[in-house]
Structures are given as structure tokens and as C-alpha cells.
Amino acid sequence: MTRQHRVFCAVATGLLAVHLSNIWRVPIYPFTDLPNHLAEAYLFRVLPNADEPLREHYRLDVTWYSPATLHAYFASRFDDVEFGTTVFYTLYLLVLPLSLVRLVSWARGEAWVALLSLLLLYNFSATWGFSGFTAGIALVLLALVVLVRYFTSPSLLSALALASVVILLYYAHVVLFGFAAAVILVAAISHKGLSPRNRGLCLATLLPAGALAAFWWVRFESLEPDQSVLSFLFEYYRHDYLRTLMSRAASLLNDNKRLAPRPFGSLLSLCFITPLLLGAILVVGRDRMRSLFRSDNASKHVACVFLALASACYLLLPDRLPGWWALYQRFTVLVLLGLIWVTATLVPPKRLNASRIVVIVLVVVHAGAWFQYFSAFKSATNPYRTLIARAPELTNQPAGAIIDDYNFRGYPVFFHFQNYQLVWNHGVVPSRITFFRSSLVRRQDGESVEYMEWVAPERYKALLDNYSPMPFLICHGAGALTYVGRDGRFSFVRRQGDWALLKRVQP
Numbered sequence: 001m002t003r004q005h006r007v008f009c010a011v012a013t014g015l016l017a018v019h020l021s022n023i024w025r026v027p028i029y030p031f032t033d034l035p036n037h038l039a040e041a042y043l044f045r046v047l048p049n050a051d052e053p054l055r056e057h058y059r060l061d062v063t064w065y066s067p068a069t070l071h072a073y074f075a076s077r078f079d080d081v082e083f084g085t086t087v088f089y090t091l092y093l094l095v096l097p098l099s100l101v102r103l104v105s106w107a108r109g110e111a112w113v114a115l116l117s118l119l120l121l122y123n124f125s126a127t128w129g130f131s132g133f134t135a136g137i138a139l140v141l142l143a144l145v146v147l148v149r150y151f152t153s154p155s156l157l158s159a160l161a162l163a164s165v166v167i168l169l170y171y172a173h174v175v176l177f178g179f180a181a182a183v184i185l186v187a188a189i190s191h192k193g194l195s196p197r198n199r200g201l202c203l204a205t206l207l208p209a210g211a212l213a214a215f216w217w218v219r220f221e222s223l224e225p226d227q228s229v230l231s232f233l234f235e236y237y238r239h240d241y242l243r244t245l246m247s248r249a250a251s252l253l254n255d256n257k258r259l260a261p262r263p264f265g266s267l268l269s270l271c272f273i274t275p276l277l278l279g280a281i282l283v284v285g286r287d288r289m290r291s292l293f294r295s296d297n298a299s300k301h302v303a304c305v306f307l308a309l310a311s312a313c314y315l316l317l318p319d320r321l322p323g324w325w326a327l328y329q330r331f332t333v334l335v336l337l338g339l340i341w342v343t344a345t346l347v348p349p350k351r352l353n354a355s356r357i358v359v360i361v362l363v364v365v366h367a368g369a370w371f372q373y374f375s376a377f378k379s380a381t382n383p384y385r386t387l388i389a390r391a392p393e394l395t396n397q398p399a400g401a402i403i404d405d406y407n408f409r410g411y412p413v414f415f416h417f418q419n420y421q422l423v424w425n426h427g428v429v430p431s432r433i434t435f436f437r438s439s440l441v442r443r444q445d446g447e448s449v450e451y452m453e454w455v456a457p458e459r460y461k462a463l464l465d466n467y468s469p470m471p472f473l474i475c476h477g478a479g480a481l482t483y484v485g486r487d488g489r490f491s492f493v494r495r496q497g498d499w500a501l502l503k504r505v506q507p
Contacts, residue, residue, distance in 0.1 A: 008111055011360065012101070015118055016094065018367040022374040023089045027082070027385060028420075030258070030377040032412055033129030035419035036433045038085060040440050041075035042423045053396070057428045059444045065215040067174035071131040072440060081423060088131070092138045093121060099141035100341060106148055107299035109344035112356045113279075116340045118363045119272050122370060123333035124254040124326075127411075133330055136176035139169040141337070143180050144302055147202075151191055151298035154198040163205040170209040175327070177213060179313060179334070181206050187305045193296060220323075220438055229321055236318045244319055244328075251329045255336070259369050261410035272366060273336065275358050279347075280339045300345055307338030323437030373409075380408060383496035384417060388474065389424045391501070393493070398428040400467030402484065404455040405477030405498060415453040418474055430466075455480070464489060473502040 001009075023029065046052050047060055062069055071088055078084030097117045104114040125133040143165040150158040166184075170177040188194065188202040256272050257265035295301055314335050317328040347355050388394065401418030408414065421427045430451040434443045452459055460483045467473055473490045475481050476499050484490055490502035 012097075012115060015115070015363055015367050016097070018371055019093050019118065019121055020090060022370060023086055023093070026374045026378045028377070028381045029085075029089075029129075030374070030408060030413050031127055031129035031131075033416060034085070034131060035129075035416040035423075036431065037071050037129065037131045038075070038081055039419040039422050039429075039431055039433055040072045041081040041084065043441050044072045044076035045081060046426075054426070054428070055444065057444055058434070059442050060440065061442045062440050063215075063219070065212045065219075066438075066440065067170055067177070067213070067216055068132040068172070068438070069440060070135060070168065070172040073171070085131075088135065092126075092135050095138040095142055096121065099138065099145050100337060102145050103141065103148060103299050103303070103341055104344040106152075107297055107303060107341070107345045109341075110347045110352060110355065111344075112359045113340060113344035113347060115359055115363050116276055117337060119276075119366050120255055120333050120336055122256060122258070124251075125330050125333070127258050128326070129416075130173075130330070132171075132173045133176060136169055136172035137333060137337075139165060139172055140176055140180045140183075140334070143169060144183065144306065147184055147187065148298045148302055150198075150202060151187075151193060151302070154194065154201070156201070159201050159205050162202070163208055166205060166209045167212070170212055174213055174216065175330075177209055179309065179331075181210065182309055183302070183306050186309065187302045190305070191298065191301055193298065232322050233318065241318070247319070248315065248328060251332050252336075254329060255333055256366070258409060258411045259373055265409070265411075268369070272362060275362060276336065276339060276343070279355065279358075280343045303338065303341040303345065307335070307342050310334035310338045377408060377413075384420075384476075384499045387494065387496040387499050387501055388420060391425065393503075394421060394425040394427055394472060394501075396426050397472055398470045399472040399474055400430060400463070400470045401451070401474040402455055402460065402463050402467075402480045403474070403476045404457070404460075404480040406453070406455070412453075414476060415455070417476070418451070421474065427472075457483070460484070461487075468504070471504050473504070475500045475502060 043054065043058050044060065047055055047058060071085070074088050075081040075084030078087070097115070100117040101111055101114045105111055123134075123137070125137065143162060146158060146162045146165055150162055162184075166177065166180060169180055184206060185203065188199055191199075194202065252273065253266045253269040256269040259265050259268050310331055314328055314331040317331065319326065319328055321327060399418065399421045401421075403415050403417060406412045406415035416432065418429045419431055419433070421429050422431070432451050432453065433439060433441050435451075452463060455463070455477075457479055460480060464484065464487055468489055472493075473484065475484055478498060481495075481498070481500055484500075484502060485492070489505055491505050493501045493503050495501075
């Protein structure tokens, strides 16, 4: 190993250690929807037990072909689903950058540029807590590592490995499975180095997951069919698509903007991606892209297909689907990863030293900023953990929640925190996990109370009316605490900062 390789490995290892420390030293993650997924994983773990009391309130609504179950199944294999989630995100943080470094090295590109993938670890899907989609981003790159390996040295073993990763990707998120399947399909058909037999074997790797997707699609379209996906898309492109063009451009800043309150977070995000975009403009031209696409180098060829299809998804997909929120916004990270992959293969030798300096400055500043962010979030959530975690009086007790101050640095993070009462204390809570069109968990007891994430003062009374039969109430925010204190149906048990635990007053 040369001195340059040793320096690269040392820097990469140090940066990965910083990012891994974030999820190992912080007990609660600043990922908005993650408490929902922790609750799902907890119920996946306990509901199969025949004597489980929570079976009176919840039931699993999954089949062998249900997608978006990877996190719940994985974390539920551990006695502590939070520890299982830490392992889950550890694998994500390792697989994503290491896969891109491998792909860039096979493309004979600049490995230092591949380290820019670290800037995208806390992307839109990760910070919103879309755990399955987040893992799927890393699995897409892993699938392409296996695909490039297959193109370079076709074998039945490589084909089986690719089929296995694609199945895992399906269980992570069906949309990313569709995207990866499109990349594999186009790359396999257009790559010149494959014989008809090997091309056919490569395409066959998509069949098992494709069959799962077909079974699921039939069931999904029959769930609460307020509007079919196809009819929605027809209306969307007819009336709404053109209005989203400006917001699509702004969404490129989504991946790091939570570092600071608006508008400073967006400015920080702009600082991180501007060098990448300028570098791509300098080195990625039409002629160079055409030569890359026609290259005999498998990784270069797949890079072009990946970037082209990711860009098409980002530009053309809707912002939502029936039962799903945010779609094209989730593809910005894939576009930027594709730009990194392609740009790394085209950096002129005379610009190598300058590009390495820029990369090192960006990834070090980025790692430091997120280290501080996680530290600040740990301090902000310690009062809640002290108030609720393993509290004896809350064991097996139902609890409602009014969380009207749900922002951290200007972005919503806290409004699903009532789910920790289920995970920590085995208590029934109102939760959004039972109300989605394709929920993995449903209420068994006919409970019709729908949890409200976006709480406003005019909703306080309705929530208290819904929660009045519950023995406990969790509150956060000065407005909610003042209103609940005046209402009189709940009395304060204890407070930690702006968090409070209240108990129902007996009539």
C-alpha cells in the first residue's frame, strides 16, 4: 500500500468514526419519523408472543410480500429494538460511502472525490426518518457494486448475489427497488461486454423481487382506494406538475439544511453542494458523457445509466402518491451520488491536488457540523428521556400526547415522540403507524383516535376530549402546558424543561 493510500484510508476511517459516533453516543436520533418505525419494530418483536397483552390493541398487517418491512424485521431480531436500530444505521453509514468508493475505484476514478458521498449521509430521507428508504439508498449502491462485478466477471454466484441484494432492496422500499431494477435493466441491455446468455441471466435476477412487487401492487391498489395511482398521476401531470419546477430546484438543498434554522441551514447546504455542482459542470460535458456511456469499463457505463435515470426520476416523478408523502424529493441524494461517481472519473490530472484539498475541507467541516448537531440534540432530548424512560408509573399504561412545540432548529423532529412510551414502557399510545394506507400495524380494539402531528391551539380541546379516558398525558410546549393546566382534567406529575407528564384527575 502506497503512502497516498494509507493517508486516504486514515482520513476515511477518521471521518467514518465521527459519523458512527453520532449514532452510538446519542440515545435518541433526530430523525422525524423514526419513532414510528421503532414502534413498528417493537410490535413486530412482541406481538408474536401468544400471551402478549398488547395483542388486545394491535395486530400486524403484513404478508410475505409486504415491502418497507426491512427495518422492522431487522430491529425486532434484537431484544432492544433501539440497539437493533443502531446496528441498522451503522450498516447504512458504512455501506453507502464504501460502495461508492468501490465503484469509483473500478471506474479508475479519483477516490478522494468519492468521499464527497459523506456529505449525503444525512439526506432528506435520513433526517425525515424514512428508515426503509434510507437503507435502500445504500442497498442501491451495493446492488450496483454486485452488478459491475457481474459485468466484469459474469458467474452464477454473482447473479445469485445480485438477486439477493435486489430482494433486500424490495423489502427496504418498493420505489427504490423499481429504480434499481430500471438501472439494471438499461445497463444490462446497453452494455456491450455481455453475451446474450449472460445478459439474460442478469435480467433474470430481477424476477424474484419483481414477482413480490406484482403480488404487493394488486393488494396495495385495493387498500382504501380513494384514488388509484394511475388516475392520480393522470391528474397530477395534467394540472400540478409545472407548478413544482421551482420547488424541485430548491429541493437540492434538502440534504443538509437541518444543521441550522432557516435560512442558514439552506445556505450551509448550498456551501456543501456548490463545489460538487461546479466541479461537475467543469468536467462533465456532453462528449465526455457519451464516451463514458460507450466505455468498455463497466463501472463507468453503469455510472452514466445511474445518473441519467436518477435525474429523470428527480425531474419527472410527482411530489406525492396516494398514501405516500414526498417522492421526487427523495431522489436528490441519488442525483448527487451519481454526479460524484461520474465526476470522480473525469477529474483532469492537473486538478487532482486542488480537488483533494476541496474535498477534505468539505467533509471535515461537514463531519464537525453534524457532530455538534447530534450533541445539541442529545442535550435537548435528555429531559424527555429522564421524564419518560422506564418510569415505573408508566409501565403498561396508555398515554396520549400533545406536542405543539415539535421543532428543533426550525424543523419538525419531536412530534412522534409519544411512540417512545410504547417502546420504553410497553404502553398503548395513539400513533400514526396505524393510519397509513399501507400500515404494517393496525389497531385491534377499534380505537378511532387519530394522533395529530401538526398541533395548533385550536386543536387542544379536541385532543383532550379524545385523551380524557387515558390515565396519562405527555405534553411539550409552553402553549399546550398552559392550556392543559387550566383545563383541569389532568394534573401535573412532574416536569423536565418544556416536557411534562400529567395524570388524569379522577372524577
